[in-house]
Amino acid sequence: DGGITQSPKYLFRKEGQNVTLSCEQNLNHDAMYWYRQDPGQGLRLIYYSQIVNDFQKGDIAEGYSVSREKKESFPLTVTSAQKNPTAFYLCASGRGGTSRTDTQYFGPGTRLTVL
Amino acid sequence: AQSVTQPDIHITVSEGASLELRCNYSYGATPYLFWYVQSPGQGLQLLLKYFSGDTLVQGIKGFEAEFKRSQSSFNLRKPSVHWSDAAEYFCAVGVKGNTGKLIFGQGTTLQVKP
Numbered sequence: 001d002g003g004i005t006q007s008p009k010y011l012f013r014k015e016g017q018n019v020t021l022s023c024e025q026n027l028n029h030d031a032m033y034w035y036r037q038d039p040g041q042g043l044r045l046i047y048y049s050q051i052v053n054d055f056q057k058g059d060i061a062e063g064y065s066v067s068r069e070k071k072e073s074f075p076l077t078v079t080s081a082q083k084n085p086t087a088f089y090l091c092a093s094g095r096g097g098t099s100r101t102d103t104q105y106f107g108p109g110t111r112l113t114v115l
Numbered sequence: 116a117q118s119v120t121q122p123d124i125h126i127t128v129s130e131g132a133s134l135e136l137r138c139n140y141s142y143g144a145t146p147y148l149f150w151y152v153q154s155p156g157q158g159l160q161l162l163l164k165y166f167s168g169d170t171l172v173q174g175i176k177g178f179e180a181e182f183k184r185s186q187s188s189f190n191l192r193k194p195s196v197h198w199s200d201a202a203e204y205f206c207a208v209g210v211k212g213n214t215g216k217l218i219f220g221q222g223t224t225l226q227v228k229p
Contacts, residue, residue: 004158031215040124042205043159043219050215058216090158094215102215103149106158 003027004107006091011112013078013085021076021110023091030096032074033104036060037088046089049074050096078112086114117142119208121220128196129228136191136223138180138206147209148189149217150180154202162204165189176200201227 004025013019023032031050035043045058049068063082068074074093078085089110094102118141128134140146147166151159163174170182180191189206203222210216 006158033216040221042221045216048214048216056214092159096215102209103161103164104215104217105161106151108158109156111156 006107029093033092119220
């Protein structure tokens with residue numbers, strides 16, 4: 001089956017720790033995106049990548065880092081610098097960020113809780 | 116600046132009743148518009164999209180949306196709601212420029228009464 005997988009589904013972190021969220025897609029999409037979702041705030045873009053070995057900051061990149069070494073994978077690291085990391089994190093992919101018509105398809109999400 | 120507004124945070128309808136979820140956008144050119152649905156604890160699923168052409172767009176699960184340029188709206192409709200439609204619905208617009216980025220509204224939570 002083609003799709004986007006995110007792991008783990010639930011993640012608990014102690015304050016001061018870095019954690020990495022996995023996102024993998026087998027849709028052969030060039031573009032990948034990371035969003036953060038908080039209750040009542042919709043989705044906010046953290047980072048996005050239009051092609052392998054390249055990525056750009058979104059609207060709330062502070063305290064996060066990403067890499068794009070493979071087309072299929074776009075892991076997100078939540079660092080200890082992120083002040084309020086407890087949230088639901090969604091990964092998405094699209095055929096290519098070359099126009100506004102790119103349709104994004106979403107993974108199932110990872111819920112991160114800081115203890 | 117581009118923006119998307121979903122005026123209704125929460126809507127309750129009876130099963131079998133019709134549904135309309137509102138979406139207004141602010142954009143300086145022809146918009147590219149999307150509706151997504153999210154069940155609790157899940158990712159977003161694409162319901163439908165508008166890029167050009169016929170302003171009435173059909174989607175999955177019996178949903179449709181109508182693009183009205185004069186009102187800057189892209190309202191989602193369904194003639195008869197089912198209990199399984201209870202979820203959160205997001206409207207989104209494609210951002211200007213060649214990035215593929217989307218701007219999302221705050222979402223509307225739909226509750227369905229039996």
